[in-house]
Amino acid sequence: xxxxxxxxxxxxxxxxxxxxxxxxxxxxxxxxxxxxxxxxxxxxxxxxxxxxxxxxxxxxxxxxxxxxxxxxxxxxxxxxxxxxxxxxxxxxxxxxxxxxxxxxxxxxxxxxxxxxxxxxxxxxxxxxxxxxxxxxxxxxxxxxxxxxxxxxxxxxxxxxxxxxxxxxxxxxxxxxxxxxxxxxxxxxxxxxxxxxxxxxxxxxxxxxxxxxxxxxxxxxxxxxxxxxxxxxxxxxxxxxxxxxxxxxxxxxxxxxxxxxxxxxxxxxxxxxxxxxxxxxxxxxxxxxxxxxxxxxxxxxxxxxxxxxxxxxxxxxxxxxxxxxxxxxxxxxxxxxxxxxxxxxxxxxxxxxxxxxxxxxxxxxxxxxxxxxxxxxxxxxxxxxxxxxxxxxxxxxxxxxxxxxxxxxxxxxxxxxxxxxxxxxxxxxxxxxxxxxxxxxxxxxxxxxxxxxxxxxxxxxxxxxxxxxxxxx
Amino acid sequence: xxxxxxxxxxxxxxxxxxxxxxxxxxxxxxxxxxxxxxxxxxxxxxxxxxxxxxxxxxxxxxxxxxxxxxxxxxxxxxxxxxxxxxxxxxxxxxxxxxxxxxxxxxxxxxxxxxxxxxxxxxxxxxxxxxxxxxxxxxxxxxxxxxxxxxxxxxxxxxxxxxxxxxxxxxxxxxxxxxxxxxxxxxxxxxxxxxxxxxxxxxxxxxxxxxxxxxxxxxxxxxxxxxxxxxxxxxxxxxxxxxxxxxxxxxxxxxxxxxxxxxxxxxxxxxxxxxxxxxxxxxxxxxxxxxxxxxxxxxxxxxxxxxxxxxxxxxxxxxxxxxxxxxxxxxxxxxxxxxxxxxxxxxxxxxxxxxxxxxxxxxxxxxxxxxxxxxxxxxxxxxxxxxxxxxxxxxxxxxxxxxxxxxxxxxxxxxxxxxxxxxxxxxxxxxxxxxxxxxxxxxxxxxxxxx
Numbered sequence: 001x002x003x004x005x006x007x008x009x010x011x012x013x014x015x016x017x018x019x020x021x022x023x024x025x026x027x028x029x030x031x032x033x034x035x036x037x038x039x040x041x042x043x044x045x046x047x048x049x050x051x052x053x054x055x056x057x058x059x060x061x062x063x064x065x066x067x068x069x070x071x072x073x074x075x076x077x078x079x080x081x082x083x084x085x086x087x088x089x090x091x092x093x094x095x096x097x098x099x100x101x102x103x104x105x106x107x108x109x110x111x112x113x114x115x116x117x118x119x120x121x122x123x124x125x126x127x128x129x130x131x132x133x134x135x136x137x138x139x140x141x142x143x144x145x146x147x148x149x150x151x152x153x154x155x156x157x158x159x160x161x162x163x164x165x166x167x168x169x170x171x172x173x174x175x176x177x178x179x180x181x182x183x184x185x186x187x188x189x190x191x192x193x194x195x196x197x198x199x200x201x202x203x204x205x206x207x208x209x210x211x212x213x214x215x216x217x218x219x220x221x222x223x224x225x226x227x228x229x230x231x232x233x234x235x236x237x238x239x240x241x242x243x244x245x246x247x248x249x250x251x252x253x254x255x256x257x258x259x260x261x262x263x264x265x266x267x268x269x270x271x272x273x274x275x276x277x278x279x280x281x282x283x284x285x286x287x288x289x290x291x292x293x294x295x296x297x298x299x300x301x302x303x304x305x306x307x308x309x310x311x312x313x314x315x316x317x318x319x320x321x322x323x324x325x326x327x328x329x330x331x332x333x334x335x336x337x338x339x340x341x342x343x344x345x346x347x348x349x350x351x352x353x354x355x356x357x358x359x360x361x362x363x364x365x366x367x368x369x370x371x372x373x374x375x376x377x378x379x380x381x382x383x384x385x386x387x388x389x390x391x392x393x394x395x396x397x398x399x400x401x402x403x404x405x406x407x408x409x410x411x412x413x414x415x416x417x418x419x420x421x422x423x424x425x426x427x428x429x430x431x432x433x434x435x436x437x438x439x440x441x442x443x444x445x446x447x448x449x450x451x452x453x454x455x456x457x458x459x460x461x462x463x464x465x466x467x468x469x470x471x472x
Numbered sequence: 473x474x475x476x477x478x479x480x481x482x483x484x485x486x487x488x489x490x491x492x493x494x495x496x497x498x499x500x501x502x503x504x505x506x507x508x509x510x511x512x513x514x515x516x517x518x519x520x521x522x523x524x525x526x527x528x529x530x531x532x533x534x535x536x537x538x539x540x541x542x543x544x545x546x547x548x549x550x551x552x553x554x555x556x557x558x559x560x561x562x563x564x565x566x567x568x569x570x571x572x573x574x575x576x577x578x579x580x581x582x583x584x585x586x587x588x589x590x591x592x593x594x595x596x597x598x599x600x601x602x603x604x605x606x607x608x609x610x611x612x613x614x615x616x617x618x619x620x621x622x623x624x625x626x627x628x629x630x631x632x633x634x635x636x637x638x639x640x641x642x643x644x645x646x647x648x649x650x651x652x653x654x655x656x657x658x659x660x661x662x663x664x665x666x667x668x669x670x671x672x673x674x675x676x677x678x679x680x681x682x683x684x685x686x687x688x689x690x691x692x693x694x695x696x697x698x699x700x701x702x703x704x705x706x707x708x709x710x711x712x713x714x715x716x717x718x719x720x721x722x723x724x725x726x727x728x729x730x731x732x733x734x735x736x737x738x739x740x741x742x743x744x745x746x747x748x749x750x751x752x753x754x755x756x757x758x759x760x761x762x763x764x765x766x767x768x769x770x771x772x773x774x775x776x777x778x779x780x781x782x783x784x785x786x787x788x789x790x791x792x793x794x795x796x797x798x799x800x801x802x803x804x805x806x807x808x809x810x811x812x813x814x815x816x817x818x819x820x821x822x823x824x825x826x827x828x829x830x831x832x833x834x835x836x837x838x839x840x841x842x843x844x845x846x847x848x849x850x851x852x853x854x855x856x857x858x859x860x861x862x863x864x865x866x867x868x869x870x871x872x873x874x875x876x877x878x879x880x881x882x883x884x885x886x887x888x889x890x891x892x893x894x895x896x897x898x899x900x901x902x903x904x905x906x907x908x909x910x911x912x913x914x915x916x917x918x919x920x921x922x
């Protein structure tokens with residue numbers, strides 16, 4: 001089975017229409033059926049052994065009913081008409097408004113929005129080939145240096161078929177295929193243990209491994225761990241920070257991405273509320289969220305409300321131009337949604353989420369950015385982050401960083417968090433490179449739900465950030 | 473378990489009966505549901521009522537392991553899962569220690585895990601409580617806005633059967649309310665939260681949740697960024713709970729076996745201040761994560777991990793125990809039917825000290841009360857021990873709380889911080905987390921700011 005076949009819809013449009021009507025049975029103005037069928041395979045190697053290959057199947061429907069300001073939601077793993085109608089009635093009851101009567105639902109014809117052409121469906125690839133990748137990663141990482149004492153590697157693929165229908169007539173489908181490989185390494189030396197990590201993930205099939213060298217990935221992670229064995233404690237206090245291309249998109253994800261989500265803005269829980277049209281960042285910064293970015297980890301054909309993904313410019317030359325929107329928030333403002341209504345699975349309510357969020361190229365030569373920095377920190381790899389959108393304070397971890405002394409990258413630093421305030425840091429970006437790259441695949445967590453997201457940026461400098469090290 | 477779930481046990485039994493010669497099979501079957509209520513500005517924002525179920529099957533043959541799961545209990549789907557798990561076995565590497573748990577004769581300590589009143593609690597009352605919490609929060613302080621007021625409950629039933637003789641089933645339910653607050657400070661707003669847990673909603677202390685949520689947001693109004701310096705930090709119980717929780721990874725016997733514990737080779741050595749005693753005790757009913765069995769179906773039990781600062785024990789599942797030539801400590805953990813068991817602490821408890829938080833603060837000339845931390849997942853490495861998190865809190869000056877501060881980090885290493893524990897509070901707080909909360913005083917931590 002080399003290609004994913006264009007398959008029958010998961011549930012027939014006739015049944016969907018009846019379920020949507022049941023959802024509006026108590027007089028609610030909006031009902032929605034979200035059907036998901038996800039197959040996944042994962043394999044883990046640790047301590048030199050392939051520990052376990054896992055196959056998973058998650059299939060079910062989430063039904064949402066909106067009445068006034070109230071959303072009712074129910075989900076079920078029973079995709080029969082009976083099961084769906086029961087869930088729709090539960091959701092309708094949950095949205096609980098008077099009125100009564102049946103509201104006719106007329107569905108449009110099914111629109112398919114395949115996010116990407118998958119060349120090699122992971123479903124059709126022998127599991128032994130997937131496991132073989134892990135063995136190659138293990139061998140390559142261990143080959144880097146005798147200081148490498150432990151390697152763990154994970155492979156995962158998933159094929160997620162979704163079908164969304166709502167009482168406004170939307171009927172759309174998508175098949176999202178994602179493939180992922182990750183490696184973490186432990187190295188040991190006189191000063192204790194250090195770790196290295198790298199990952200590769202795209203919204204494509206097994207062809208990802210024709211286009212990317214897994215050994216290279218393993219070697220990068222191993223070298224990161226070995227380098228850190230001689231790392232000195234990171235400095236403390238505020239200083240210039242240079243962030244390497246493709247490693248610091250998480251900075252924007254935290255510094256302003258979450259704060260531009262319309263649900264948080266709507267509750268005045270974002271420091272970017274009421275700032276439309278204002279200068280919120282250095283004029284060097286143009287920030288885009290783009291779900292159509294083929295093959296990137298956050299790419300989607302449709303969002304989880306059935307809206308086609310799109311490219312949205314959020315900040316143009318430093319000026320705030322738009323927030324990100326889902327159906328409910330857009331409806332409230334009487335405007336169009338932006339393809340940012342996403343959910344973890346059929347068991348979850350959709351909310352405003354990012355897709356692939358990135359800053360486009362500036363003009364500076366990346367080498368000049370380092371040369372121009374007398375004293376500071378160069379970050380080659382960032383870890384995760386966290387933001388308080390209301391105050392704008394955010395942190396992100398540096399997993400591979402170096403000192404910059406007199407315009408040169410010098411000694412490696414131990415791990416730590418950096419802290420800053422979103423609007424202040426955005427205004428403090430004083431150099432932006434011309435070497436844009438996307439970063440590692442990420443999982444963004446919000447309100448207990450995780451969704452795949454991508455980020456990217458060219459090499460850039462922030463004039464001043466607080467480094468959470470231990471050195472004085 | 474205390475209450476059996478015969479129909480799920482039957483499903484699990486039916487799976488393991490299909491074992492072929494030389495196969496060990498474990499079937500883990502689960503079913504559960506949740507209610508989620510959110511209120512905003514006096515209106516019901518959402519009401520979620522959901523049920524889910526599924527099965528995970530693990531097969532071990534000739535030292536190789538395979539696993540599969542499905543989010544359904546339809547008989548045909550279970551057959552498919554069994555076939556997939558069996559197919560997956562061939563791709564595993566032979567591991568001489570691979571195997572399922574076997575009954576070890578340790579008796580379960582009965583727990584009250586199911587509350588009948590919660591199970592029958594009326595929906596409209598759940599909504600009413602959530603509205604009430606929002607109202608109380610707004611009334612607690614005029615400077616406070618409520619971002620969301622929530623009620624959540626959940627119930628679960630599980631059964632596990634293995635060809636090695638484990639047969640356990642049980643059910644549990646729980647509920648809590650929480651409220652998130654905002655207090656405006658110019659263009660910015662400061663956030664707070666409060667919550668209350670109980671066996672049933674009648675045990676909620678809504679006033680306390682509202683008060684805490686209002687205090688947390690308002691006490692940081694006007695906060696500034698501090699200058700960098702070395703300080704004594706006083707961790708609020710909620711922060712201590714997170715700090716203690718991350719130690720689970722270093723005390724994990726599987727991490728030890730695989731060379732990933734910073735406590736490797738330190739057994740019976742002084743790894744923490746003599747004032748620090750850490751116990752994992754899921755048999756203590758007061759703990760939010762109390763349980764009677766672990767993720768493999770063995771009895772949960774009390775384990776002393778660090779006693780007066782001396783490392784006494786690592787926690788084990790049957791697999792890590794076999795590797796380390798010891799016995800399972802009943803610490804297999806499991807996230808649900810979609811994965812096999814791992815290893816971890818179940819309910820971590822720190823032996824309290826003798827003083828209240830106020831008394832501890834009164835004894836400090838120059839320090840910081842840490843109210844909240846951010847980035848525990850991005851700036852703390854439990855293998856190297858490097859510790860760095862964002863923080864907010866209140867300066868302690870000559871034994872009294874002074875100005876609020878934010879946008880700074882605190883950094884050290886886990887190894888040093890444990891040795892630098894100088895005092896513990898008597899203010900045990902059974903938070904809805906894996907580890908208990910209490911006030912913890914740690915010396916010589918780098919505070920990084922301007």
